[in-house]
Amino acid sequence: MLFFFVKLRFIKKKYINEMKNIVLFGKSIHKCIVIALFIICFVLKLPNLVLANNENHNHDAECLTEEIETEKGKFNAGDLIFDHILDSYDWHICTWKGKHISVNLPIIVFDEGELYSFSSKHLHHGHEYVTQNKHGDDVIFKIPNHGKFEGKVVRVGSDGALTRPFDISITKTVCGLFISCTLLVVIFLLVAKGYRQRGEKAPKGIQALIEPLVIYVRDEIAKPNIGKDYEKYLPYLLTVFFFIIFNNILGLIPFFPFGANITGNIAVTATLALFTFFITHLTGKRHYYKDIFNTPGVPWWLKFPLPLMPIVEVVGCFVKPVVLAIRLFANITAGHIVILGFVCLIFILGEMSAAAGGAVSVVSLLLAIFVDCLELLVAYIQAYVFTLLSSLYFGAAAKEEHEH
Amino acid sequence: MELITPDFGLLFWMTLAFGIVFFILAKFAFPVINDMLKKREEEINNALEKAERTHQEMEKLQADNELLLAQAREERDKILNEARQIHDKFIETAKNKANEEKERIIESAKETIENEKMAATTEIKNQIAGISIKVAEKIIKKQLESDKEQLDYINRILEDIENQNQK
Numbered sequence A: 001m002l003f004f005f006v007k008l009r010f011i012k013k014k015y016i017n018e019m020k021n022i023v024l025f026g027k028s029i030h031k032c033i034v035i036a037l038f039i040i041c042f043v044l045k046l047p048n049l050v051l052a053n054n055e056n057h058n059h060d061a062e063c064l065t066e067e068i069e070t071e072k073g074k075f076n077a078g079d080l081i082f083d084h085i086l087d088s089y090d091w092h093i094c095t096w097k098g099k100h101i102s103v104n105l106p107i108i109v110f111d112e113g114e115l116y117s118f119s120s121k122h123l124h125h126g127h128e129y130v131t132q133n134k135h136g137d138d139v140i141f142k143i144p145n146h147g148k149f150e151g152k153v154v155r156v157g158s159d160g161a162l163t164r165p166f167d168i169s170i171t172k173t174v175c176g177l178f179i180s181c182t183l184l185v186v187i188f189l190l191v192a193k194g195y196r197q198r199g200e201k202a203p204k205g206i207q208a209l210i211e212p213l214v215i216y217v218r219d220e221i222a223k224p225n226i227g228k229d230y231e232k233y234l235p236y237l238l239t240v241f242f243f244i245i246f247n248n249i250l251g252l253i254p255f256f257p258f259g260a261n262i263t264g265n266i267a268v269t270a271t272l273a274l275f276t277f278f279i280t281h282l283t284g285k286r287h288y289y290k291d292i293f294n295t296p297g298v299p300w301w302l303k304f305p306l307p308l309m310p311i312v313e314v315v316g317c318f319v320k321p322v323v324l325a326i327r328l329f330a331n332i333t334a335g336h337i338v339i340l341g342f343v344c345l346i347f348i349l350g351e352m353s354a355a356a357g358g359a360v361s362v363v364s365l366l367l368a369i370f371v372d373c374l375e376l377l378v379a380y381i382q383a384y385v386f387t388l389l390s391s392l393y394f395g396a397a398a399k400e401e402h403e404h
Numbered sequence B: 001m002e003l004i005t006p007d008f009g010l011l012f013w014m015t016l017a018f019g020i021v022f023f024i025l026a027k028f029a030f031p032v033i034n035d036m037l038k039k040r041e042e043e044i045n046n047a048l049e050k051a052e053r054t055h056q057e058m059e060k061l062q063a064d065n066e067l068l069l070a071q072a073r074e075e076r077d078k079i080l081n082e083a084r085q086i087h088d089k090f091i092e093t094a095k096n097k098a099n100e101e102k103e104r105i106i107e108s109a110k111e112t113i114e115n116e117k118m119a120a121t122t123e124i125k126n127q128i129a130g131i132s133i134k135v136a137e138k139i140i141k142k143q144l145e146s147d148k149e150q151l152d153y154i155n156r157i158l159e160d161i162e163n164q165n166q167k
Helices: A002-025 A029-049 A066-070 A077-085 A120-126 A172-198 A206-226 A230-252 A266-283 A286-293 A308-352 A354-398 B008-143 B147-166
Strands: A090-096 A099-104 A106-111 A114-119 A129-132 A138-142 A154-156
Touching: A077 A308, A090 A120, A090 A172, A106 A120, A106 A138, A114 A120, A114 A129, A114 A138, A120 A138, A172 A206, A172 A230, A172 A266, A172 B008, A206 A230, A206 A354, A206 B008, A230 A266, A230 A308, A230 A354, A230 B008, A266 A308, A266 A354, A266 B008, A286 A308, A286 A354, A308 A354
Parallel strands: none
Antiparallel strands: A090 A099, A106 A114, A129 A138, A138 A154
């Protein structure tokens, strides 16, 4: 973010000069107002600029690769956006006067049965980290800038070959995940405590905030879709609902301990979908499996001799969680990209011409705010959809024979 | 490509973190919350039912009250009627008695008056007779100075007495 501060100062100076000219020549007062607005908006819009592009601008002294030198001083929206969307080994907070301010997260890798753990600061800008294994041999790790393992920790073999170790580093997403999980647990334990203390009295404070959602999940999602067994699945549905909505909303807050793109990460959504998948299939009653392999209401020749329907049903079982994972991931990622895109537009145009940047900033800003609001809605809707579909699958799994 | 390839380390941490969160919440938070919500709902339902019951009871009570009131009013009317009747009757009897008494008193007064009158008449008669006799004596003393007249007079008187007696 601080990178933007710097950039902002630079752009501001440019604009102020231009503004002076404009005022001096008295050519257009409107332009002047637009630029003033632009500057104000910059100050207001700073939260959205947190996702700084640290690669291109300020590494000149340190980064010697050609790739970066060619882009020196140029604004690259794609890099900025992907820097935010993707995972990384350190949590870049902002850039201030050319210096990065970031949290160096621990790298934890397993290789050849040994655990290596070190700070990611050793690997900045393509540096290699050299340590020793239990046999006393040198073990070299680095993060390559390009190639197959771009941006990932790899081990450099003695012959220069790169191998990917078993990597369970605490990355930015993992760190954000821990933070949001801790918050989630703390909040819900507080709410539970509130219930324990206040008993059957009316809810208060955070309890009152959570309660309508809990009741909503229970009465509008779990009960109608699962039926009488809903209580068995309710804790999972509630956990999933709050986990997703919580991470979605935290992902929209652009300041440091939040803003990690957690639900926009395919691994996270895949895990959630896998949980749903396993719960569905581990609690599935006989009737559920019977329906899969001997689908009722289908002509016999679709099942025998070629078991078409069973194949479709079985594939469906596996497609469902995949769709579940991709839907959530794609929605959240798309939202983040759109917001960032609108913000980047200002800088792209600003680089070409200060006036164009100024002019577009107002529109861009309004659109970004609009999309931000939309994302709040999406944060809720996606949590709802994920929970709803999970409950539908559970409902199918929990259905008894006679209920058909 | 990295965007859509799940990272193994992240899968691992996510499973762990979500598993722990799920475990803690499912064990310590949601049962309490759901139980309490259920209890509260029951409580509210009970309270509503109770309110409804109380309301009905109130209505019943009110109806009872009205009935009682109506009965009481009827009773009152009856009592009032009876009282009026008794009152009328009492007045009637009192009037009758008073009339009787009055008549009796009048009667006795009349009798007394009659008696008194009789007594007075008798006395007046007697006095008149006395006075008459005295007057007569004087008159007679003066008139009956001749014998003939005396005789005539005596005869006249006798005749009168005789007439009177014959009557």
